[in-house]
Amino acid sequence: MILDGKAPTGPVEKSWDNYRNDQKLVNPSNKRKYKILVVGSGLAGGAGAASLGELGYNVDCFCYQDSPRRAHSIGAQGGINAAKNYPSDGDSIYRLFYDTVKGGDFRSREADVWRLAQVSNNIIDQCVAQGVPFARDYAGYLDNRSFGGAQVSRTFYARGQTGQQLLLGAYSALSRQIKNKTVTMHSRTEMLDLVVVDGVAKGITVRNLMTGEIESHWGDAVILATGGYVNVFYLSTNAMGSSVTAIWKAAKKGAYMANPCYTQIHPTCIPVHGDAQSKLTLMSESLRNDGRIWVPKKAEDCEKHASEIPEADRDYYLERKYPSFGNLAPRDISSR
Numbered sequence: 001m002i003l004d005g006k007a008p009t010g011p012v013e014k015s016w017d018n019y020r021n022d023q024k025l026v027n028p029s030n031k032r033k034y035k036i037l038v039v040g041s042g043l044a045g046g047a048g049a050a051s052l053g054e055l056g057y058n059v060d061c062f063c064y065q066d067s068p069r070r071a072h073s074i075g076a077q078g079g080i081n082a083a084k085n086y087p088s089d090g091d092s093i094y095r096l097f098y099d100t101v102k103g104g105d106f107r108s109r110e111a112d113v114w115r116l117a118q119v120s121n122n123i124i125d126q127c128v129a130q131g132v133p134f135a136r137d138y139a140g141y142l143d144n145r146s147f148g149g150a151q152v153s154r155t156f157y158a159r160g161q162t163g164q165q166l167l168l169g170a171y172s173a174l175s176r177q178i179k180n181k182t183v184t185m186h187s188r189t190e191m192l193d194l195v196v197v198d199g200v201a202k203g204i205t206v207r208n209l210m211t212g213e214i215e216s217h218w219g220d221a222v223i224l225a226t227g228g229y230v231n232v233f234y235l236s237t238n239a240m241g242s243s244v245t246a247i248w249k250a251a252k253k254g255a256y257m258a259n260p261c262y263t264q265i266h267p268t269c270i271p272v273h274g275d276a277q278s279k280l281t282l283m284s285e286s287l288r289n290d291g292r293i294w295v296p297k298k299a300e301d302c303e304k305h306a307s308e309i310p311e312a313d314r315d316y317y318l319e320r321k322y323p324s325f326g327n328l329a330p331r332d333i334s335s336r
């Protein structure tokens, strides 16, 4: 088996720029001849479909919810990182790249991470232009909060609703393309299978969840932006619908599936409180980052109320084990 992620090669900081300069272009009148199927309309699919529509391609976009606004991206709370260095605390594209590679346990494709760091600042500007109400300081400038895995403050946020606000921004861009008829939206439509012609994904079969009818759609390319690999865990911070069935169908048709280890871990959840619960609720990570985490030093103190445990008997274990990051240690390391 040859695993080729097709990430551009060469010096990491130039690889994507070189690739973009060498890539073949499609002229505007030819773009109209192509049809792209985008399955998913969360932050990935919604933004992707809107951008492809804006470029002039014909896009059919699918989601199983009643509206793209209900994709699970709505659940993201904490914020989005960008290397703008507004607080002048030493941030740079390189440092965002470095922290992201390290935070991904050195498994990410470095060229792709560089690109993410490189465009991070533009993403913030684009979201602001779309009307995403990021938090601002008293003077009106965009504010930053600290987040795990970084010693700088680079997280742009909208209270504890960053995902919801970003999704509304992506949805407004998508709606504009729907109105311009470059994107046709099929909500309440679930992808059932992938159609592969001569080794290339050319179509999908779907079920209309309102009528039960089964339909097929063809395209020149199929993009699966169907969200996280989640329900492998019993309870998680994702919805029961985040069941990865579309990716599984593609895997059954021969696509490689890799890196389920990239499932994001949320160590700070409100504890399970009943049998009828279908998901866990995240306490914003910023609680950890702006506060201090401790556990009782003595086993016999574990049942006591926090206020009964004196300072000397508290173990601030993240500050003890990782003094340079302290409570800002990456979340998987912190929870381990």
Ligand SMILES: Cc1cc2nc3c(=O)[nH]c(=O)nc-3n(C[C@H](O)[C@H](O)[C@H](O)COP(=O)(O)OP(=O)(O)OC[C@H]3O[C@@H](n4cnc5c(N)ncnc54)[C@H](O)[C@@H]3O)c2cc1C
Residues within 6 Å of the ligand: 039, 040, 041, 042, 043, 044, 045, 046, 062, 063, 064, 065, 068, 071, 072, 073, 074, 075, 076, 077, 078, 079, 080, 081, 162, 163, 189, 190, 191, 192, 225, 226, 227, 228, 237, 238, 242, 244, 245, 246, 264, 282
């Ligand atoms: C509680 C929580 C907090 C988070 N906080 C942060 C944070 O602070 N910062 C951060 O960067 N990230 C955060 N994340 C992660 C981030 O929200 C997700 O990685 C991201 O939003 C996923 O976007 P997506 O578009 O890939 O998937 P989703 O938003 O899940 O969208 C999936 C789409 O695919 C569609 N779909 C799926 N299967 C099918 C099918 N078979 N047929 C048709 N349509 C289908 C769905 O209808 C939906 O439109 C958080 C995640 C959670 C759960």
